[in-house]
Every structure is written in structure tokens, then in C-alpha cells.
Amino acid sequence: MEHLPEPDARLFAAVQAADTAGARTALAEDASPAARDTHDWTPLHWAAGRGSAELVALLLEHGADPRAGADGRTPYDVALAAGHTTVARALARFRDGGTWQPYCRAYPLGELRRFPGWQDTTGEDDSAVVYLHDDLTVTASVIPGDRTVFAGDTPGWSDFCRDALDFAVPDELDLCAGGPA
Amino acid sequence: MNAHDLDAHPLTANQEWEWDFDHSIGSAPYHRPVLLRLRGPLRPCALREAVAAAVRRHHSLRTRYPLVDGRRMQVVDPPWSRPLPLIDLTSLPARAREDALVRIGRDDAASPFDMAGGTTVRWGLVRLAADHHALLVSPHHVAVDLWSLSVLAADIAAHYRHAAAGEPLPVRPAPLQPTQWASAERERWTSERLDAALAPWRDALARLPALELPADHPPTPGPKAEGWLLSTHLEAGLSDAVRALSRRHGVTVFVALLAAFHSMLARVCDVDRLVTYSLTARRHSRAMEDAVGLYSDYLRVFADLTGDPPFAEVLARTADRVLDGQDTQRLPNEWLLRGTDDGTRPHPLERVGFTMHNTPPVGFPLSDGIRAAAIDFDAHGQGPVTTYWRAHLFFDTFDFGSGPIATEIFTAKELYASTAPSDWARRFSAVLARIVEDDQVPLSRLPGR
Missing domain, CATH: 3.30.559.10 (Chloramphenicol acetyltransferase-like domain)
Structure with missing residues (x-):
């Protein structure tokens, strides 16, 4: 932290140690929540990485930028990758998008054939596996647009996907938890 | 554009x-x-x-x-x-x-x-x-x-x-x-330097006898570069014997197998000089060690099997040629081929190849709690499959220090039927079996066709 002014260095040290009181003191002494360390991280990135909801709230109260990017990652991205669900949910209102795309889900063809407007010329039996993509097209391959089985532009198809197939592009928050690193 | x-x-x-x-x-x-x-x-x-x-x-x-x-x-x-x-x-x-x-x-x-x-x-x-x-x-x-x-x-x-x-x-x-590498190559390989580097290659190729590979049929028109690929392996005992032979003679397993491959070709094609090419990683500098891209290249080995040498002598000559090539061959493959192109296909420097891979299978140490394992989804099964390569004959071998040495054998459909990879596998195993039995066996006493 040699390159940082003193209150900023103390703020980073406190956040990295999950020391909320120390962080509050540093902020009161005019430490900047927008400061960047040698990793180009802000204190909010570190708080998100530590999974400290208290520190995240404190920094946001003091004007920390929740959309600050470092190597393409916002504090939300940092919390998400580390599996800190609570912090990630707290920062989710600042994210762009939030669903995991590209996405496709495998189904046995027979399930899709229950759609009244279904038509396919695959010649495959109901157990054949096909892929429903986030744009609601269906292909025989995981590669979008490769060996299209159903174009997905038939009226009622979107509702069928949601209601009968329980299809939804997952929110990345639902994939966040995983387990210990 | x-x-x-x-x-x-x-x-x-x-x-x-x-x-x-x-x-x-x-x-x-x-x-x-x-x-x-x-x-x-x-x-x-x-x-x-x-x-x-x-x-x-x-x-x-x-x-x-x-x-x-x-x-x-x-x-x-x-x-x-x-x-x-x-x-x-x-x-x-x-x-x-x-x-x-x-x-x-x-x-x-x-x-x-x-x-x-x-x-x-x-x-x-x-x-x-x-x-x-x-x-x-x-x-x-x-x-x-x-x-x-x-x-x-x-x-x-x-x-x-x-x-x-x-x-x-x-x-x-x-x-x-x-x-960056493209820029550095163009800066290094001026037309003068290129011409100077190509001259000895042209001489060497001009002095080589024609290599008449035994074929199943005359060259047939068809998709170029299409061939048969067979996955097989040497018997475990033979693999271990090859490793032991390499250690006794102070050479790598690659050199031992390449020497055997050259010996096989010499006997089968009735020549005493030939050239093969082998894939190399070519990571000559620290900067290249951490780079991702296409940096691999090819090592050409001009085999000298004149004088009916004992296999141990072939081994020594092969080791010298491989080391010399690794030290001196710097001309990029594509420019070497272009500069020595005589119109024949495959190019004489691409007709026959032999490579050994001993890079350990890719590990993926994500964390202590996650076990990573490569999935073998290859559908090769029991017989040869169609694939593509620029060669009439190519051996890819895989040695990781123990167990059977795996081999993938490519033969061009232009010359060969689907049984050809098996034929070549049999010839190679026969030569290897003979040399591990007696590493002083003269070339003329090795199995031929």
C-alpha cells in the first residue's frame, strides 16, 4: 500500500481484515472509497470478495461506486464468483443483465412434441435429446443455430416453454453458491 | 474488407x-x-x-x-x-x-x-x-x-x-x-536470410533417393489429405524393452523409436537415405513458454543408413541428427516448404512423419475439492477412421513413461486401403521386437515387407 495516501491505505487494510470499525474510522478521516490499489481494486471490491455485507453497506453509504470495474469485474462479479450470495444479492441491483447466457437446456424430444404447434422432420424417436436455447430455438446440437429442429417463432411456444417445460434462463445468482473454493 | x-x-x-x-x-x-x-x-x-x-x-x-x-x-x-x-x-x-x-x-x-x-x-x-x-x-x-x-x-x-x-x-x-511473433518472423527472415537458409535444404533434397512407399494401389484421385487413422499400441513388454534400450544407449525414447522407424522404412522401401518430419513444441524462449497459440513446428531428420550399420549405430546417428536439427533448424515450416517446393504432393518434406508426444495429459488443479478427469468420448472403437493430414504415412506415438506406448497411424487413402495402418503397425512392431532382442543386428537382417 506504499503508493496510497495514509487514510486510503488504512481503509484497504481494514476492509481486507474485515474490520468494520477500522474502515469506519478511516472513512471518517477522509479515506476515499474510490481509491484503487495495485490490483486496481477499490475497497468495495475487497469487501465483496471478503463477503462482508456490513462493509459493503458502509462503503456504499460513503459513495463507493458499485459499478467500478477492475479487469472487467465489478464488486458484484467478485462476490458472485466467490459464492458470497448475500453480498451478491445486495449488489445485484447494480448489475447489467444477470442471467447466464448463452444458455441451453437439454430435453427429450418427446417432451417438446407435446406442444400443439410442434413440427419437426428429425425422424428421431421421443427419447432423442435436443437443446432449447435462450432464444427459444431448438437444435440437435449445443451450438446455437446448428442443426435447427424448431425455429421457436410459433405462437404459444414461449408460454409452453415457461409453463410446460419449466424453462427459464437461470439467474447467475442461483448458480453462485457452489461450495468452498 | x-x-x-x-x-x-x-x-x-x-x-x-x-x-x-x-x-x-x-x-x-x-x-x-x-x-x-x-x-x-x-x-x-x-x-x-x-x-x-x-x-x-x-x-x-x-x-x-x-x-x-x-x-x-x-x-x-x-x-x-x-x-x-x-x-x-x-x-x-x-x-x-x-x-x-x-x-x-x-x-x-x-x-x-x-x-x-x-x-x-x-x-x-x-x-x-x-x-x-x-x-x-x-x-x-x-x-x-x-x-x-x-x-x-x-x-x-x-x-x-x-x-x-x-x-x-x-x-x-x-x-x-x-x-507479435508474425512481426518478429518477418523482421528476421529477410529474403537474403531466407535464401541462405534454403540453399542447404535444396541441396539435401536433391541428393535424396526417391522413396517408394509400398502402396495398396496406384495413386487415386480423390479428396487430398484424406486418410485412414488407426489407434493402436505396442505390447507392454515391448514398450518396456524400448525404454530399457533407450536408457542403455543414453538416448530418448523418441530417438530410439525414430531410429527404428527409419530402419523399417529403409528395409521396406529399399533405400539407405531418407527424410522424415516430427512435430516439436519449439518453445525456445521464456516468452514462448507461457504463450498460447500455434508455435509448434517441425523437425526434419535426414536419416543416413548407408553401410548396412548395426542398429546401435543407427541409434547413434539418429541421436546426432536430432540434436543437430534441434539446434540449427529455425526456418519456419511453411516458408521452408514454399522455398523447396517442387510441385509434388505431398511435399517431399511432408511425405512421411513420426512424432512422439510425452507431454503429460492436461491437468486442471482448480481446487482441492474438485476432481478433474478427461473424458474419453472418442468413437474410434476397433477400426480405422477417416481423418485429414498432409502425408502419405504418419506415426503419432504417445509415451508417458510406463504402460504400453500408444500409436496412431495415418495412411493416405490416395495410396492405401483401410487395412494399411494395421500393416504398418505390424511391420513396426516386428522391427522393434528384433532390435530389443539384439541391438547389434545389421539393418539388412531386420524384417522387411
Whole structure:
């Protein structure tokens, strides 16, 4: 932290140690929540990485930028990758998008054939596996647009996907938890 | 398309070779995707960050190869933020998920790349259950050679560990990029230097006798570069005997096998001088060690089997030629071929090849709690399959220090029936069996056709 002014260095040290009181003191002494360390991280990135909801709230109260990017990652991205669900949910209102795309889900063809407007010329039996993509097209391959089985532009198809197939592009928050690193 | 508008760069010499080869076979698939099973508490978002970081760091992972103003060029696209598609198998019955996973690998292996307009690396994270995933990494060889795969795996694993721990991703010096290498090559290889380097090659080729490979039929018109590929292996005992022979003579297993291969060809084709080519990683500098791209090249070994030497002498001569080649051969493969092109196909320096791979299988140390294992989804089964390569005969061998030495044998359909790889495997095993029995056996006493 040699390159940082003193209150900023103390703020980073406190956040990295999950020391909320120390962080509050540093902020009161005019430490900047927008400061960047040698990793180009802000204190909010570190708080998100530590999974400290208290520190995240404190920094946001003091004007920390929740959309600050470092190597393409916002504090939300940092919390998400580390599996800190609570912090990630707290920062989710600042994210762009939030669903995991590209996405496709495998189904046995027979399930899709229950759609009244279904038509396919695959010649495959109901157990054949096909892929429903986030744009609601269906292909025989995981590669979008490769060996299209159903174009997905038939009226009622979107509702069928949601209601009968329980299809939804997952929110990345639902994939966040995983387990210990 | 205009080079200036696109920020397009010339290709490296070997990217040019790869581009030409891909287009000569109509972009037919000849790549080998990697499908890694990951069991344990994976953090998918951390893996996504790790892949994104790797794509940012290594330009070849986001490069395409269009024709620009009529010239083959490379265009590095900006990094995209979410390069890892999610493929969800959890709606399938449990038994069907495993079949679907294998099918994903096979389908990808059968899918060509669009080098000009599309991506040359395909990715996917397959989810079978909350604690069971598979990572698909499918690169065109122009983007990732074999050495690069290990570099890429190490990078992704390191980035994953930091992302999953809520830490910044490691900051490291920027690696060598293919555009930089292309520029350095063009700067080094002036026309004067090129001509000087080509002269001895032209002399050497002019002095070589014709190599008449025994063929199943006269050359037949058909798709060029199409051939039969058979996966087989040497018996375990023979493999161990080859390793022991190598140790006794202070040579590598590659040298021992290459010497045997040359001996086999000399007997079968009735020549005493020939040339073969072998794939090398060519990572001559620190900068190249950490680079991802196509940096591999070929080592040519001009075999001298004159004087009916005992095999031990062939071994010594081969070792000398290999070491000399490794020290002196610097001319990029594509420019060497172009500069010595006599119009015959395959080019005389590409007719017959022999390579040994001993790079350990790609590891993927994401974390202590996650077990990674490569999935073998190859559908090769028992017989030869069709694949593509520029050679009449090529042996790829795989030795990891113990167990049977695996071999993949390619024979061009232009000359051979589907039984040819087995014939060559039999000949090679016969020669090896003889030399491990008596390493002083003269060349003339080795098995022939």
C-alpha cells in the first residue's frame, strides 16, 4: 500500500481484515472509497470478495461506486464468483443483465412434441435429446443455430416453454453458491 | 474488407500453413476437443471469470482469420465478457445425462470451424448436477497447439482459485501474442536470410533417393489429405524393452523409436537415405513458454543408413541428427516448404512423419475439492477412421513413461486401403521386437515387407 495516501491505505487494510470499525474510522478521516490499489481494486471490491455485507453497506453509504470495474469485474462479479450470495444479492441491483447466457437446456424430444404447434422432420424417436436455447430455438446440437429442429417463432411456444417445460434462463445468482473454493 | 478498418495483421508462417490446410480440406474437422469432468463443489461463476480472463490474456482465443484485400490475415476481436455458454443437462433422466455428455464431445469433434467469420475456440460448461460438471474446450489448432493447452489449463486453474477466493486475478507480464511473433518472423527472415537458409535444404533434397512407399494401389484421385487413422499400441513388454534400450544407449525414447522407424522404412522401401518430419513444441524462449497459440513446428531428420550399420549405430546417428536439427533448424515450416517446393504432393518434406508426444495429459488443479478427469468420448472403437493430414504415412506415438506406448497411424487413402495402418503397425512392431532382442543386428537382417 506504499503508493496510497495514509487514510486510503488504512481503509484497504481494514476492509481486507474485515474490520468494520477500522474502515469506519478511516472513512471518517477522509479515506476515499474510490481509491484503487495495485490490483486496481477499490475497497468495495475487497469487501465483496471478503463477503462482508456490513462493509459493503458502509462503503456504499460513503459513495463507493458499485459499478467500478477492475479487469472487467465489478464488486458484484467478485462476490458472485466467490459464492458470497448475500453480498451478491445486495449488489445485484447494480448489475447489467444477470442471467447466464448463452444458455441451453437439454430435453427429450418427446417432451417438446407435446406442444400443439410442434413440427419437426428429425425422424428421431421421443427419447432423442435436443437443446432449447435462450432464444427459444431448438437444435440437435449445443451450438446455437446448428442443426435447427424448431425455429421457436410459433405462437404459444414461449408460454409452453415457461409453463410446460419449466424453462427459464437461470439467474447467475442461483448458480453462485457452489461450495468452498 | 479493408485491412486498416479491421486492424488486421499478417499471419505467422505456421498459421499460413494451418489456414491453407483447413481450406484445402474444406474446413473438415480434424481438431480434438477436450472434455473435462469436474466433480465437486464447483463455483460456476468463478470458472466463467477464469475463462474470461484467459480469453482477455491470450489473443489467439479471440482471433479470426479472414481474407482481407485478398490476403490471409488475423483479426483480434475485443474480449467479450461472458465467453462460457452453459449447457444444462439436469432436465434429463440421470442415465441419459452421461450419454448426452459423450454425444456433446463427439458432436463437437465432428463440427468444423469457420476460420474467417466465427470463433476458432468453442467453450461450454455442461451441468449434470450441482456438484457434477464438465468443461468443454474445443480449439482449432491454429489457436491452440498441444503445449498451449497445458498453459491454458494452468492459467484457467490459477484464475479460478483466485476468483473463487474473492481475490484479484493474478497480474503477470503479458505473454507473447501471435501478431507479435508474425512481426518478429518477418523482421528476421529477410529474403537474403531466407535464401541462405534454403540453399542447404535444396541441396539435401536433391541428393535424396526417391522413396517408394509400398502402396495398396496406384495413386487415386480423390479428396487430398484424406486418410485412414488407426489407434493402436505396442505390447507392454515391448514398450518396456524400448525404454530399457533407450536408457542403455543414453538416448530418448523418441530417438530410439525414430531410429527404428527409419530402419523399417529403409528395409521396406529399399533405400539407405531418407527424410522424415516430427512435430516439436519449439518453445525456445521464456516468452514462448507461457504463450498460447500455434508455435509448434517441425523437425526434419535426414536419416543416413548407408553401410548396412548395426542398429546401435543407427541409434547413434539418429541421436546426432536430432540434436543437430534441434539446434540449427529455425526456418519456419511453411516458408521452408514454399522455398523447396517442387510441385509434388505431398511435399517431399511432408511425405512421411513420426512424432512422439510425452507431454503429460492436461491437468486442471482448480481446487482441492474438485476432481478433474478427461473424458474419453472418442468413437474410434476397433477400426480405422477417416481423418485429414498432409502425408502419405504418419506415426503419432504417445509415451508417458510406463504402460504400453500408444500409436496412431495415418495412411493416405490416395495410396492405401483401410487395412494399411494395421500393416504398418505390424511391420513396426516386428522391427522393434528384433532390435530389443539384439541391438547389434545389421539393418539388412531386420524384417522387411
